[in-house]
Amino acid sequence: MARGGTRTALRNDPQLYETCADQWWQPRGVFAMLHWLAAARAALVPTAPRTGAVLVDLGCGAGLLAPHVADKGYRHIGVDRSPSALRQATEHGVQPLVGDVQAVPLAAASADCVVAGQILEHVADLRAAVAEACRILRPGGLLVLDTLAATALCRVLAIDVAERLPGIAPRGVHDPALLVDRGVLAGEAARHGVELALRGLRPSLRDLVAWSAGRRSAVRMVPMRATAVLFQAIGWKKG
Secondary structure (H helix, E strand, O other): OOOOOOOOOOOOOOHHHHHOHHHOOOOOOOOHHHHHHHHHHHOOOOOOOOOOOEEEEEOOOOOOOHHHHOOOOOEEEEEEOOHHHHHHHHHOOOEEEEOEOOEOOOOOOOEEEEEEEOOHHHOOOHHHHHHHHHHOEEEEEEEEEEEEEOOHHHHHHHHHHHHHOOOOOOOOOOOHHHOEOHHHHHHHHHHOOEOOEEEEEEEOHHHHHHHHOOOOOOOOEEEEOOOOOEEEEEEEEOO
8 A cells, every 4th residue: 555545556565475485585586685685784783782682573574684683692573464474484583473563563662673674665654663663662772774765766776677677676566655755764763762874775786796697695785875775774762
């Protein structure tokens, strides 16, 4: 559903994840870029601050983040609506929780770290999703996000171009009406006690060429100043 309630035909359809369920852990499958992004996201997650610390992974999919944070000391809870994805996440050490990121079935202040990777550009109510991410985060906890910006450039590169490239994005996965307004994102997070710092992200072009030629198994994501396409955001919740 587009924000405001208008359905976009054949775009952002949750059934896509069931149809492509066997692709999640294929390094050259339709979700290949999600593996690269998971590694970049995990690099922003610090070691657990205490014994029993909880990391909540919103829109966890099949648990692609899990291998990258397994040695950081967290109890890794994954929230997703896809049953097939959650079954696979469980196999990788994630504690599965069926739920919507716009109404997370967890108590307030229950997480030491909340990550939301490549999910905010799929939700109908961005404000609700941001509020929930901040609500379940304890004071002093860390919020880590990555998503796509609501810009004309992003619509061209992330939808018109990327959805035509193998392994970058499946056809129809994104609805341009749901791309994320950076000002709204930062403003809503601040309203709930989290001041976000944003930075852009892109694939290493050298790695991408080598990966396309079969000479690399993965592609490194490179930070950049421009946030008009793909970006990360990080912030600590005020005590």
